[in-house]
Amino acid sequence: MSTPETLVQDVRIGFRLLFKERLVAGLAVLVLAVGIAAVTTQFSLINAVMLRGFSFPTADRLVDVSFVDPSTATAFGVNRQLFSMDFEEFLPEQKSFERMVALLDGSTVNMTIDGQPRRFTGAYTTADFFRILGVQPMRGRDFTEADNRPGAEKVAVIGYGLWQREFGGAEVVGKGVQLNGKPATIIGIMPQGFVFPQREELWIPLYSEFPVKPRNDPQGNNPRVVGLLKPGVSLESAEAEFTAIARRFAAAYPDTNKAFNTARVEPLLDTFSDPVLRGTLLTMLAFCAGLLLIACVNVMNMQFARATLRARELAVRSALGATGGRLVRQMLTESVILAGLGAVLGIGLAYLSVDWLSATIHNMENGPPAWMVVTIDRTALAVTVLAAVLAALVSGLLPAWMAARANVVTVLREGGRGTSSRAVKVATRGLVVAQVVVTCVLLIGSLLQVRSILHQQRIDFGYPTDRILTARMGLMEGDYPTPGDRRIFYDRLLAQLRAHPEFEAVALTSRMRMVFSGSGPIEIEGRTYREKRDRPNANFEQVSPGFFGVLGQKRVEGRLFDDDDLDTKRPVAIVNSAFAAKHFGRESALGRRFRTGDGTSPYGPWRTIVGVVATVRMLGPFNNPNVDETGFYVPFYSLPFGAAPPEPVANQFATVIVRPRPGVPPESLVNTLRREVTKVDANLPLYFVGTPKAHIDASLAGSRILATMFTVFGGIAMLLAAVGIYGVVAFAVSQQTQEFGVRMALGADTRRILRQVLVQGGRPLAVGLLLGLALSVTLGMVAREAIGNILYGVSALDPIAYGSVIALVVAVSVVAMLIPARRATRVDPMITLRAE
Secondary structure, three states: OHHHHHHHHHHHHHHHHHHHOHHHHHHHHHHHHHHHHHHHHHHHHHHHHHHHHOOOOHHHHEEEOOOOOHHHHOOOOOEEEOOOHHHHHHHOOOOOEEEEEEEEEEEEEEEEEEEEEEEEEEEEEEEHHHHEEEEEOOEEEEOOHHHHHOOOEEEEEEEEHHHHHHHOOOOOOOOOEOOOEEEEEEEEOOOOOOOOOOOOOOOEHHHHHHHOOOOOOOOOOOEEEEEEOOOOHHHHHHHHHHHHHHHHHHHOHHHHHOOOEEEEEHHHHHHHOOOHHHHHHHHHHHHHHHHHHHHHHHHHHHHHHHHHHEEEEEEEEHHHHHHHHHHHHHHHHHHHHHHHHHHHHHHHHHHHHHHHHHHHHHOOOOOOOOOOOOOOOHHHHHHHHHHHHHHHHHHHHHHHHHHHOOOOHHHHOOOOOOOHHHHHHHHHHHHHHHHHHHHHHHHHHHHHHHHHHHHHHHOOOOOOOOOEEEEEOOOOOOOOHHHHHHHHHHHHHHHHOOOOOOOOEEEEEEEEEEOOOOEEEEEOOOOOEEEEEEEHHHEEEEOOHHHHHOOOOEEEOOOOOOOOOOOOOEEEEEHHHHHHHHHHHHOOOOOOEEEEOOOOOOOOEEEEEEEEEEEOOOOOOOOOOOOOOEEEEEEEEEOOOOOOOOOOOOOOOEEEEEEEOOOOOHHHHHHHHHHHHHHHOOOOOOOEEEOOOOOHHHHHHHHHHHHHHHHHHHHHHHHHHHHHHHHHHHHHHHHOHHHHHHHOOOOHHHHHHHHHHHHHHHHHHHHHHHHHHHHHHHHHHHHHHHHHHHHOOOOOOOHHHHHHHHHHHHHHHHHHHHHHHHHOOOOOHHHHHOOO
């Protein structure tokens, strides 16, 4: 018989047998579908973040270029610096790139459209930005070098979504708008779907807004630099060229560049996912592979049971001339059918989960870049097919091979009762051990992640995060060209808000959304620091008088800031209790001095500590590998780092915080706050308006998604493991029915039978649990630092997580074993002996 005909026959027989055993087959299909869906979903997420990349024609040659301080490398990355002056100096001499651009992405852009102020997320970029990507505006024109010069007429290219949303799709090329307080012209519209690098939908020439300034200018900036590699140039050679440039600059400009003496050139795609995120995603993929492995083990046990029950049929076919290979092929065909059906159902489940995941992450306030689309594409489908093939081979090959090797004479002599050889028993129990091992690892990892997010949600920030209203604002050069202009605005704003009867207290701070502050190295006067790493780090914040009253942050010692506290008079600071205790112990911190700096860049002025306040958390619910809770505050018109300027400094961006009168919900005052700000500047849009609690919750959205996914994976793993244990114990009971009947006829009571079944099922459970815990502890110790970077407030060897998993696995497994064990105690000895 030809091979195609044999294959068709195998498939036909396989479908007939599976339909006959449709309950078991259906369970196998469902189990495989869950594992395949998990792998497909997680790979789709990894594909979106780490693999698929950009759709630009030049995507494979786009790289990020930066100067780094190698001594600051941590799992979270490394300190980077590259001034606009650096970019302009090396641009004409570099040899590795066809084009290079500098840009400030994720930036605030204030635009007034028909008298209505709007705030958009945009990018300020040099002229070659669109050309380096290989894209062009669908209407209008691109930037020119003339557009990118200080003092040039303001122009902007807008995105398709902004065009439709704000202008209704009308003709806007050549239309005049107010851009950051200055007249500007829209010169182009980008094609639909182009939102880059993050979620920008507005692009402006960089130097027309932010001219190149000296390296030591505190108002300078550090743009992202993107290069288009020349064909044939490797990352290594480009990095070598720019490391030489970085070292030359470090020697030539030691005040600003000394520490940043190494270059890093890496694929642009890699810069959108930090090492911790990539590690987390790969860990989740490993979890999903573990789920698929557990599913395959379950189906393998089912196949062992089916092969045992079909032992006489297979023996007869072998006696009639069927070869071992023919029998193996027949059973493998059945496994392939099961895996194929599981893949079809798994893809359906994966589409549902991917749709949920995509909608969830892109509805996050701080979501990923818009081009990171989680979808099931050809690559994901290829992974699904590969997973199905592997599932078929893993779940079917061993049972088929062992069934084909069964002794024909022995099987036929058994009279068709269905036997289970010692090898099959060892294999099935070994598979239970493997299931429990994988389940323990998955459950411990899941519980650690869940406990981490619970710790983040329960952080005591030291002040009522739900009783304050905050808003961010950006004072652009068009309306506020000098620090003095900005200072006048801030003073007027504070006076306006403090006069309003609904606001109990008002202040300004540099902290963004009350989540992101800053940190840096300091020196305590009178102490010696031999190495750069010897200098302790501390959090810092610029705050106006009244800030501590808004937060309800208690004064412990000394005084608070007043309007006369300026660096031009006497540099002062207020520190928190943690700072005072760490650096001065039981001695008073008042009158002591410290300064900011790491020994390489210009130091800040010596600041006299005039007050100590209670410690509140100055950072959001994140790990910070460089700093603890110690922190200091400087007056709002001061600079925390760098030499003291000759005049008071007013930042371009600030957060206004207000405390409502008692009993007034902060959310109810959003419109009131907007109206009061409009009275001071009608063209200034507020953004990121909300309570600190809302901002903190938004920053935790990604962690909650990860915790949800880990919880689902862990729950599924536990369910699959319980099903596997139940299946093995139930099958063992069915094979021992006659033995139980004989023993009960000879006087064994139900308690002894129950104990025998539980002991038989408990042995592989105990072995699997011990091995699973040992493997989890080993992984936790080996990867303790990496895991600690992912988790917050939870150790990789957290005893609560391990204890909870032990209790859960034992409880669920005992329940899974009790059901068939109780069935064994109901065997009627007379019926069993009569059948014998």
